[in-house]
Amino acid sequence: MIKTRTWIILFAALLAAAALFWWLLGRRSADGTTVQIIHDGQVIREIDLAGVKEAYEFAWEDAAGNRNLIRVEPGRIRVTEANCPDRICVEHGWLSRELPPIVCLPHRLMIQWKEAAP
Secondary structure, eight states: OOOHHHHHHHHHHHHHHHHHHHHHHHHHHHSTTEEEEEETTEEEEEEEGGGOOSOEEEEEEOTTOOEEEEEEETTEEEEEEEOSSSOHHHHHOSOOTTSOOEEETTTTEEEEEOOOOO
């Protein structure tokens, strides 16, 4: 027969694991659909992909003539055109949680998922 103290420890451990799981799940879904477009370390635009109803494109361009065409669809975002030499940002495809952020290093532009506030 298992002692009462053992049951209490098992119950407390299970409760702590459930609380940790709930907290992690809440953090992920809090801003889980918002992306940030960052240039030179500064957030220049935030888009909640869950709120996008129709697909659209917009061009980002800086004073030096660096240009990226960004496509936004319900639930996803990507760079479709860029005038940088390597075009790695275009080849990256749609932003995914399983892949690193979309980065255009020559233009110092990045598209990433917004981190949930602690």
